[in-house]
Amino acid sequence: xxxxxxxxxxRDMVERIVGAGREVLVASGYDxxxxxxxxxxxxxxxxxxxxxxxxxxxxxxxxxxRYWSEVAENVAASLADRIGDLGPAMVRDTADAxxxxxxxxxxxxxxxxxxxxxGRNRDRRAAxxxxxxxxxxxxxxxxxxxxxxxxxxxxxxxxxLAVENLALRWVLDQPPAVSRxxxxxxxxxLVGGYLSA
Amino acid sequence: xxxxxxxxxxRDMVERIVGAGREVLVASGYDxxxxxxxxxxxxxxxxxxxxxxxxxxxxxxxxxxRYWSEVAENVAASLADRIGDLGPAMVRDTADAxxxxxxxxxxxxxxxxxxxxxGRNRDRRAAxxxxxxxxxxxxxxxxxxxxxxxxxxxxxxxxxLAVENLALRWVLDQPPAVSRxxxxxxxxxLVGGYLSA
DNA sequence: TCGTGACGCGAGTTATCACTCGCATTCAAC
DNA sequence: GTTGAATGCGAGTGATAACTCGCGTCACGA
Numbered sequence: 001x002x003x004x005x006x007x008x009x010x011r012d013m014v015e016r017i018v019g020a021g022r023e024v025l026v027a028s029g030y031d032x033x034x035x036x037x038x039x040x041x042x043x044x045x046x047x048x049x050x051x052x053x054x055x056x057x058x059x060x061x062x063x064x065x066r067y068w069s070e071v072a073e074n075v076a077a078s079l080a081d082r083i084g085d086l087g088p089a090m091v092r093d094t095a096d097a098x099x100x101x102x103x104x105x106x107x108x109x110x111x112x113x114x115x116x117x118x119g120r121n122r123d124r125r126a127a128x129x130x131x132x133x134x135x136x137x138x139x140x141x142x143x144x145x146x147x148x149x150x151x152x153x154x155x156x157x158x159x160x161l162a163v164e165n166l167a168l169r170w171v172l173d174q175p176p177a178v179s180r181x182x183x184x185x186x187x188x189x190l191v192g193g194y195l196s197a
Numbered sequence: 198x199x200x201x202x203x204x205x206x207x208r209d210m211v212e213r214i215v216g217a218g219r220e221v222l223v224a225s226g227y228d229x230x231x232x233x234x235x236x237x238x239x240x241x242x243x244x245x246x247x248x249x250x251x252x253x254x255x256x257x258x259x260x261x262x263r264y265w266s267e268v269a270e271n272v273a274a275s276l277a278d279r280i281g282d283l284g285p286a287m288v289r290d291t292a293d294a295x296x297x298x299x300x301x302x303x304x305x306x307x308x309x310x311x312x313x314x315x316g317r318n319r320d321r322r323a324a325x326x327x328x329x330x331x332x333x334x335x336x337x338x339x340x341x342x343x344x345x346x347x348x349x350x351x352x353x354x355x356x357x358l359a360v361e362n363l364a365l366r367w368v369l370d371q372p373p374a375v376s377r378x379x380x381x382x383x384x385x386x387l388v389g390g391y392l393s394a
Numbered sequence: 395t396c397g398t399g400a401c402g403c404g405a406g407t408t409a410t411c412a413c414t415c416g417c418a419t420t421c422a423a424c
Numbered sequence: 425g426t427t428g429a430a431t432g433c434g435a436g437t438g439a440t441a442a443c444t445c446g447c448g449t450c451a452c453g454a
Binding site: 030031113114115116117118119122149150151153154155157158161162165166169175177178182186189190192193194195196197 | 226227228310311312313314315316319346347348350351352354355358359362363366372374375379383386387389390391392393394
């Protein structure tokens with residue numbers, strides 16, 4: 001941010017720019033994401049754009065940041081509700097929340113997860129992963145049979161990564177052989193089978 | 198390919214261009230991957246470049262294609278050796294081959310898997326996945342307890358995706374808490390536990 | 395009401411891009 | 425050796441990019 005908007009109209013403008021950035025990204029892809037195009041889509045002059053954003057990347061970062069924040073918010077909310085009770089139902093609900101969050105805006109998901117140079121959302125996505133992983137680690141450490149082979153930290157790493165990618169690919173590829181319910185069933189079986197292996 | 202190189206010197210040039218493309222991609226990233234830069238790195242004029250490549254994307258495609266072909270070759274070779282015997286050892290060896298193939302050139306892997314717009318290698322990677330998944334499907338269909346809940350096709354989808362992404366993240370992130378052997382152990386436990394859940 | 399700073403504009407600047415074209419050089423067949 | 429095709433060159437072209445700057449407009453405190 002080059003300077004912060006103080007009056008209402010400038011705050012509106014920043015909002016319009018971010019929204020237009022999302023639209024351009026979705027409609028035209030990453031290669032066509034140019035400041036001029038974003039400004040035009042926002043109904044704003046290129047000059048105005050640079051009063052509040054230092055460069056092109058800053059706009060993109062806000063768009064990406066917002067998307068992953070929404071996803072993280074949804075998952076965290078579901079997770080917070082069910083804290084304490086580890087079990088198949090809890091795994092299922094958490095996976096459900098994740099899949100739901102990814103399904104909520106599949107168009108943005110597609111461009112964010114499939115067309116963007118991943119380096120851009122790496123930090124954001126890593127933060128989401130870490131947040132869930134740490135929570136999972138403490139949950140796993142507290143369970144009765146926690147003395148078994150995989151340490152909580154390692155088990156959490158495996159479980160979170162596997163479930164996350166399964167959810168992501170399911171939403172993006174929509175494999176016809178796998179229904180939504182079946183996906184959740186398989187995730188529960190995967191996690192349950194692994195932890196009691 | 199605009200035309201095919203016939204003399205030895207032109208074949209060399211094409212090789213140099215592809216090699217330079219790889220170098221530029223690794224050294225400067227996707228955004229800086231320009232035809233002029235590639236030509237300069239190859240010690241070749243921009244004009245010469247366009248005698249054998251129709252456009253910039255074609256060079257990139259060859260670079261990416263070669264990388265994934267190498268990975269697929271390694272994994273397929275290992276898989277072909279062990280066809281028929283489904284079991285923990287076979288899972289472990291296959292995972293080992295995959296991790297090894299990804300470890301072989303981590304620099305290119307990083308840029309290919311983390312910085313490139315995924316759309317570019319989507320087809321290539323999907324082909325690798327499908328190849329392994331189909332093989333896994335027939336293996337699973339042939340095992341004695343195949344009457345159990347997850348259908349072979351679905352189970353193969355889950356297993357291949359989970360193992361692939363685990364391997365990918367392990368190589369890219371090198372989590373200090375997880376050794377290479379431990380990774381393979383966890384993969385075996387994950388697959389084994391899931392299939393007998 | 396008035397003045398001052400925040401705001402917004404859009405043509406313009408500079409750089410770089412993908413890609414071409416006319417010409418010089420080299421190879422290989424005869 | 426001659427010749428014609430294959431090869432290689434690199435300055436050049438047109439487009440487009442990111443980003444700036446000087447000027448007019450508007451909101452808000454006094």
